[in-house]
Every structure is written in structure tokens, then in C-alpha cells.
Amino acid sequence: MLGQAAAQRQQVARVEGIAGWTEMLRDTLAAAAGIEQTIIATADTAPEAVRPQVRALAVRISAGQRLPDALRHLADELDDATADLVIASLILASERQGRRLGPVLDALAATARAHVEMRQRIDAGRARVRTTVRVVVITTVSFAGGLVLLNPEFLSPYDTWRGQLVLMLIGTVFAGAFTWLGRMARLEQPARILAGPGLSVDPTRLKGGEARKAVT
Template identity: 40%
Template sequence: MSDVLSPYMMLALLAGLGVGGGIALLVAALVGWPRKAGRGGQSTGQQLAAFLRRRGAAAVLVGLVVLVLLKWPVAAIAAGLLVMFWSQLFGGLKGEKAALAKVEALATWTESLRDTVAGSAGLEQAIAVSARNSADVLKPHLNRLDDRVRTRMPLPDALDLLADDINDGGADEVIAALKQSAGLRGAGLKQVLTDLAHKARSDVGMRRRIMTSRSPTRRSVQIVTAVIVAIVTGLRVFNPDYTEPYATVQGQLVLAVVFFFFAGSLAWLRRLAKVPEPARFLVRARAGGAR
């Protein structure tokens, strides 16, 4: 087997690297790079560097093990990419739970604002009270909003900064209602907040039902992938004569095509499973600060 591979090892490695790069770009296009929400945000390069540091070592180690075990460069690259993008292809539960917690926190915050405003409290006072009783996912952002209001920053400007901190389309709807109320100082805020709270609560219920219905499908995809990997590995280790044609350059190219379409189907399935998030509309321009 090594005699068959040795004249074409470099060519097979280059082909495998090309296919691996194509799979990585396909996954990035369909699934997207992981993003971290934080104050000020991170650039795409910083997010990518952090992602590679977390997964790169494990991916290289698994790739080397597969290369030594199977002697297939394309399979080694595919195994490394599978480890690197495992959570993007088969995960998502953690992200769905985080999104659910944020929507539920927004609903609770909106209800707290509505109840405080209904007690004839001013908007600034309602913000301070709701910040103290908010969920952990929103508490740092609301505490900063309260600090800005206490330092005499105009309320619309402070709310603009809050929208940037939370970075969520659903939060933009609540903040837009607060901005309008802060500018007009008119009635009707209670009813608007009630409608937004009801909308957020219905969104929470929908997300819970979706998470429950997806659990069996997510588990089935993981089991099918594990079975395929186990069968291929078993055939290669225990019946090498049967898989000998794949040790050639042509066989490696065939495997590369198979892995490419398999990864593409997984990435497409993961994309279809995403819950569409409401688009943001309170977005400040980078240069002038206008919205």
C-alpha cells in the first residue's frame, strides 16, 4: 500500500488540502463563524483566531491519528475538519438555549418596565428598578444604561448605546418604544410594552417547542455520522484489501468528492434548522454615529 502511495503522496496531500479548504469555506458560508457577543465586539479576524486556537490542536491531533491508522490523507483532513466544526454541524443546542434565555430575559424586562410605568413612575426610575431585577444575561447592559442615565446622559443616547450592547433585533423593538416615549413623554407606553411582552412570550414558547422537536433529529444525525465513520474505519483496518483502490490518487480524489458532498449536506441541514432572528434596525453608522 505504501508503495502505491509513495510516488503520489505530495499530489494526494495537495488535493486533500484543496478539498479540505473547500469544505471549510462551504461550512463557513452555510453555517457562519462563531460569534461572541460582548461590549465593543470582536473583529472577524479575532473571532477566527480564537476559534482556531480552541479547536486547532484537537483537529490536528485527530487528523494525524487518522493518517497513521488509515494512510488516507483526504480522510485525515476530513477528520480534522469534522472535529473543528463539530459544534457547528451537529451542535447548536447551546446556542439555541442562549438565544432562548435572552428572549425570555427580554420578556421579563419588558414586563418589569410595563408594571413600573403603570405605577406612575418615570421612565428613568422604571429603568433603574428593572435593571436591579433583570436576568443575568441582561443585567450588565441594563446596569450600564442606569449608570449613563444617572450621569445625565440624554436618555435617547443612552438607549442607543444599550441597543449596541444587547445587539438583538427583539431588544431593538423595546428600545425603540422607549426612545419614542422618552422623546414625546406621552401616554400609551404601557400598552406598547404589554404587546411587546406578549410577543416575546409567544416567541419563547415557539422556541421551546422547536428545541423539543429537534432533539431526536439532532441525535439521529449524530448516530448516522458515527456509524458511517465506524464502518469506514472498520473496513480499512480489518479488510484492507477491500479498500485498497482508495489508496491510489484516483481513490483519494473520489473520497474527497464524497466527503465534500457529505459535509455540504450536513452544513445545509444545520442551516435549515436555524431559527431566523429578527433583524436589527437600531444600528449606528461606524463613522458619524447616525442611525
């Protein structure tokens, strides 16, 4: 609960990195390069947030792994719904020889940028909630720790089995309250389209049909 802000910033940075990499793919494809060559060419210059995963993808492609399989591995590594849209478009284009991948990547890059802006606005609105969570958690833990260290006699009734039962009930209530506060401060992630065994791609599930255009 105390580290949610850092996790949210990391997620936003990853989506922004996906948007930047998508734009790089679009621009490199405009030079009539193939998908494999485009990925390899952008591996060393990809945004820092996704560079390790893109480099690993380029290594797998250079080692002879099939592009769809390598891309599904990348989707599993990134674990992001926005990345799934881009990767699904690449998979469909590689399997069905899509000729309009450039415009599709352009639209997906714009979508990723819009997701970044939306998450930043939501994150700013949740900042007050996260501050409240930190204050409540730190105050509660500090108070309990202070009683144990400074006034253990006050807690002596809890040494009996009845006291332990009451303490367990109190702990359950606090755990439930902390969980509830954590959920209030957490930004829910959209469902992925490449999740699950096999990471199969269903063109009918792609948002707005953008990626379907890559196969027409």
C-alpha cells in the same frame, strides 16, 4: 451542529428575560418614574438572562450617556428582534416624550411571551431532527477515524493525487450534507429592526404599530 440545542435554549431564555424585564419597566413606570430612573431601578433585579446587559445600560445612563445612544448600544448587545421592539419603543418615547409607553410595554411583553411559547413548540418539533444530525455526524466521524487508526491500508489509494482529488470531492459532499442537516435543525431568527450602522429607528417598521403609540 452538535451544540444547537444549547444555543436554542439560550435564545429562548433571552427572549423570556426580555419579556420579564419589559414587565418590570411597565410596572415601575406606573409609579410615575422617568425612563432613565426606571431602567436604573430595574438593573439589579432584571431577569438573569439579560441582567448583565441591563446593568451595563444603567451604568452608561448614570455616566451621562444620552438615553437613545445607550439604548442602541443595548440593542447591539442583545442582538434579538424581540428586544429591538422594546428598545425601539423606549427610544421613540425618550425622543418624542411619549405618554402611553406603559400600555405599549404591556403589549410588547405579551408579544415576547407569545414568542417564547412559539419557539418552545418549534424547538420541540426540531428535537428529532437534531438527534438525527448528531447520530449522522458522530457515526460518520467515528467511522472515518476508525479507518485511519485501525485499517490505514484501506485508505492507501487516497495517497495519490487522484485519490486526494476524490477525497476532496467526497469531503465536499459530506460538508454540504452536514450544512444542509444543520440548517434543517436550526431555528431561523426574525429580522431585526435596529440592525446596521447607526441602529436607526423607523416607526413605520414596528410590528402592528404598537411602538408608534408611544409617541402619540
